[in-house]
Each structure stands twice: as C-alpha cells, then as structure tokens.
Amino acid sequence: xxxxxxxxxxxxxxxxxxxxxxxxxxxxxxxxxxxxxxxxxxxxxxxxxxxxxxxxxxxxxxxxxxxxxxxxxxxxxxxxxxxxxxxxxxxxxxxxxxxxxxxxxxxxxxxxxxxxxxxxxxxxxxxxxxxxxxxxxxxxxxxxxxxxxxxxxxxxxxxxxxxxxxxxxxxxxxxxxxxxxxxxxxxxxxxxxxxxxxxxxxxxxxxxxxxxxxxxxxxxxxxxxxxxxxxxxxxxxxxxxxxxxxxxxxxxxxxxxxxxxxxxxxxxxxxxxxxxxxxxxxxxxxxxxxxxxxxxxxxxxxxxxxxxxxxxxxxxxxxxxxxxxxxxxxxxxxxxxxxxxxxxxxxxxxxxxxxxxxxxxxxxxxxxxxxxxxxxxxxxxxxxxxxxxxxxxxxxxxxxxx
Numbered sequence: 001x002x003x004x005x006x007x008x009x010x011x012x013x014x015x016x017x018x019x020x021x022x023x024x025x026x027x028x029x030x031x032x033x034x035x036x037x038x039x040x041x042x043x044x045x046x047x048x049x050x051x052x053x054x055x056x057x058x059x060x061x062x063x064x065x066x067x068x069x070x071x072x073x074x075x076x077x078x079x080x081x082x083x084x085x086x087x088x089x090x091x092x093x094x095x096x097x098x099x100x101x102x103x104x105x106x107x108x109x110x111x112x113x114x115x116x117x118x119x120x121x122x123x124x125x126x127x128x129x130x131x132x133x134x135x136x137x138x139x140x141x142x143x144x145x146x147x148x149x150x151x152x153x154x155x156x157x158x159x160x161x162x163x164x165x166x167x168x169x170x171x172x173x174x175x176x177x178x179x180x181x182x183x184x185x186x187x188x189x190x191x192x193x194x195x196x197x198x199x200x201x202x203x204x205x206x207x208x209x210x211x212x213x214x215x216x217x218x219x220x221x222x223x224x225x226x227x228x229x230x231x232x233x234x235x236x237x238x239x240x241x242x243x244x245x246x247x248x249x250x251x252x253x254x255x256x257x258x259x260x261x262x263x264x265x266x267x268x269x270x271x272x273x274x275x276x277x278x279x280x281x282x283x284x285x286x287x288x289x290x291x292x293x294x295x296x297x298x299x300x301x302x303x304x305x306x307x308x309x310x311x312x313x314x315x316x317x318x319x320x321x322x323x324x325x326x327x328x329x330x331x332x333x334x335x336x337x338x339x340x341x342x343x344x345x346x347x348x349x350x351x352x353x354x355x356x357x358x359x360x361x362x363x364x365x366x367x368x369x370x371x372x373x374x375x376x377x378x379x380x381x382x383x384x385x386x387x388x389x390x391x392x393x394x395x396x397x398x399x400x401x402x
Contacts (some may be wrong), residue, residue: 005302011037013044013359015312016176021385022288022316031317034165036303041070043303044289044373048324048338049251050301051313055345057300059290060311067291069177070310077189078173078182084228085236090398098351099223100225101233104211105351109152116151117362120144129400136253140367143176145245148359153237154210155199158240166192175389211237237352245356247286247383247390252277253390254391255284257374259330266332267372270365276332277361278340282319283330285342286390304384315341328386371398 011030014020021027030037031046038044045051054060068079103109124144128134146160146167155163169188172181207213215230225233255262266276279338289312294305305311319340320328343350350356374396381392 003302004299004304007038008302010034010199013037013039014037015041015044015386016385022314022389023385027314027317031074031321035301036186042312043305044312046314046317046321048318048321051315051318051341052345054292054300054311054313055290055341057292057298059294059296059298059305061295062292064291066293066310068173068178071176073173073178073182077186077193078170081189081193081232082173085232095223097233101215101351102308104214105353105355106353109211110354113148113151113355114358114362117148117359118366120147120151121363121366125366125370129402132400133395133397136396137250137391138393140363140393141246141249141253141394144363145249145359146242146252148245148355149238149241152210152241152355153212154208155212159195162195163238164242164246166195167239170239171243171383172387175384176386177384178230192235192238193231196231198236199234201228231259241352241355243388244286244352245359247388249360249363250280250355250391250394251284251286251389252280252360253367253374253394253396254376255280255330256368257376260374262330262332263368263372263374266365269367270369272332273361273365274357275335276364277357278337279330279332279334281342282325282337282340283328285315285319285340286388287342287344288316288386288389290341313341370401371400372401373397 011033013027013030027046030044030049034127035047035050036043036045068074068082073079121140121144124140127192128139134140142164143160146164147157147164149155150157150160168189169181170185170192172178175181178185198210203216212234215225215233256266262276262279263395266272292311292313294307294309294311297304297306299305318324318360319342322328324338327369343356375398377395377397379393379395383389383392
C-alpha cells in the first residue's frame with residue numbers, strides 16, 4: 001500500500017517556457033528528486049519504470065486531442081482534422097481504423113521498400129559527399145524523408161517539395177506557439193486536403209500496388225474507411241511520415257557528432273544499423289514526450305490522478321534513466337537494451353514505426369560509409385526542445401571517405 005505524496009513538494013517544470021529544454025540540468029535534477037513532476041499542463045512522468053507502467057494503464061487515454069484547445073485554438077481546418085485523426089481517436093473507432101490501416105504499414109511492406117530507400121539516400125549523398133559541407137536538413141534529411149514517403153505512397157517524387165513545405169507548416173501546430181502560426185497551419189491543412197482528394201481520384205481511376213491504392217480499396221469494400229476517414233488518414237501520413245523522419249535524422253547526426261567513435265563503428269560494421277538507430281531513438285528522440293489524459297480517477301505511486309488531468313510521459317528522460325540503463329551512454333554494439341518509448345506504447349503505439357525504422361536504418365550506414373569527422377560549425381537552428389523537436393537548419397562540415 002503506497003503512501004500518498006504531497007504534490008506541493010514535487011519538482012515543478014514550466015514546459016511552455018521559451019527556454020525550457022528536455023536536455024537540461026533542470027529536468028535531470030527533477031528526475032533525480034522524483035519520478036514525477038508538476039507542470040503548467042498537468043504532470044510529467046520522468047523515469048523509465050513509471051513511464052512503462054503508465055503507458056499501459058487503462059485509466060489513461062490518448063491525451064493530445066485537447067492540445068489545440070489548451071492553446072486557445074478552438075476551430076479551423078487544423079482543429080477539425082486533429083480531433084478526428086487516428087492519433088487522438090479512442091475505443092472501437094480507433095481499433096477499427098487502425099486495423100484497416102495496419103496492412104499498409106506492415107513489416108513486409110517496410111522490407112519491400114528498403115532498396116528504394118537506399119537508392120534515395122545514395123542519390124542525395126552523391127550530391128554533396130565530396131564537397132566537405134552541407135546543410136544536413138536541406139540537403140539530406142528533408143528530401144530523404146519526403147521522398148521515402150513518396151516511395152511508400154506511390155507518388156511521383158516531383159511532389160516532395162510541396163509535401164515537405166506543407167508538412168513543415170503543420171508541424172508548427174505541435175509547438176507551444178501554435179496560436180501564433182494557426183492561420184498558416186490551417187491553410188497548409190486545406191492544401192493537403194486538396195492534394196489527397198486529387199490523389200484519391202487518381203487511384204480510383206488507375207489503382208496500383210501502393211499504400212494509397214490499398215487504402216482507396218479499403219474505402220470501397222465492405223468493412224471500410226469512409227471518405228472523411230480516408231482523407232484524414234492520408235493527410236496524417238503526409239504530415240507524420242515526413243516530419244518525424246526528418247527530425248529524427250537530424251537528431252541522429254547530432255548524436256553521432258557527440259559520439260564520433262560510434263559513427264566509426266557504424267561505418268565499419270553497417271550490420272549494426274538497426275542497433276545504431278535504436279540507440280539514437282533512446283537517447284535523442286524527436287518525440288520528447290507522449291501525452292495521456294486521465295479518464296477515471298486512480299492512484300499510482302502515491303499520486304492521486306483525477307479525471308481530466310493531463311499526464312506527459314517523458315520519452316527523453318526515461319531513455320537515459322540510469323535506473324533502467326546503468327550505462328546510459330550511446331553504445332551501438334549492445335543488443336540487450338530495454339525497449340525505449342519513442343514510438344509510444346499501448347494501443348497508441350506508432351502505426352508507422354516499421355516504415356520509419358526501415359528508411360532510417362538504410363540511411364544511417366550509407367551516410368557513415370561516405371563521410372567522417374562530422375562537425376557543426378555553428379548557425380544551426382532548432383525547434384523548441386519539447387514536444388516534438390529537431391533541427392530546422394543543421395550546417396555540417398565533414399571529410400569524404402572516398
């Protein structure tokens with residue numbers, strides 16, 4: 001039987017403050033003091049075991065549905081799309097749509113796409129590998145992520161600049177500054193809707209073997225996605241499929257700049273690509289936290305959680321918690337790490353994780369095989385180190401191995 005904790009004694013984190021950063025002494029100190037902290041948006045869970053347990057707790061539901069409303073956005077194209085997409089749906093509606101979408105994101109589909117992912121990575125790298133410098137986001141991460149998405153969806157690669165631009169704009173909505181950008185975000189969502197409407201009509205007239213054709217077929221079969229569900233799912237794919245991979249590749253390069261010996265191991269042992277990616281996802285995830293909402297009162301770890309409370313499960317701090325990882329430093333040669341929570345957990349585990357792992361695990365060893373002595377000379381710009389993060393611009397210098 002646990003003892004009730006006086007919550008006024010818990011650490012406090014202002015997670016919307018302009019200077020807030022997950023990778024800060026403030027957050028590390030809070031984790032050492034307690035497994036949980038108060039925030040200006042409910043609670044933050046900081047340690048591995050508690051994050052693992054609460055991800056599976058049936059008294060918590062996906063908590064991002066109210067994100068726009070928390071920040072004063074109560075209407076508009078983004079608000080309407082957000083409250084109906086798979087990320088925030090629950091219960092039977094969530095299970096049904098997820099079941100219909102699952103085949104499009106299967107391990108076999110991911111393996112089938114790996115050669116094309118490798119070709120895209122090689123082509124992009126050829127354009128700058130001998131120059132000794134690049135902007136990694138502009139020259140590799142963004143075009144790679146978007147063209148990999150085009151490959152998965154059976155789209156002509158000519159569409160990648162449009163998709164990247166609109167997805168970048170929608171990404172502002174995941175920042176605490178959402179209200180400042182909401183007009184641009186709404187317009188980007190509307191343009192993505194127009195794009196997928198045309199895409200649906202194309203696939204109805206001329207279906208192929210791609211993901212979009214499969215989903216259009218599902219929307220016309222007995223157990224089906226209706227027209228709105230299909231549009232919402234495709235817009236979510238266009239946004240999430242690019243944004244997450246682009247950000248995570250930039251964070252991977254940041255991680256290997258800090259751990260150059262691990263980059264050299266990857267160059268010499270490309271078979272460690274999957275392990276290298278998992279280490280990056282563990283210590284430097286683009287998704288800094290996953291959000292849940294209490295749907296019924298319960299007690300855990302001495303804390304009384306009441307219905308309606310927001311609970312942020314910190315993937316970043318849980319991935320470096322020495323209680324779970326006694327040697328938390330990056331080591332791509334280890335194969336017995338506990339699982340990280342970058343892709344969430346429970347029923348809301350990321351649907352596209354097989355594809356994301358496939359494209360990034362192709363890209364990283366190809367990069368390591370061609371360039372070394374990575375450094376960022378300055379001038380890099382970043383999204384806030386909260387929610388979803390990553391570099392906006394990442395100038396690199398390096399030596400070519402060729």
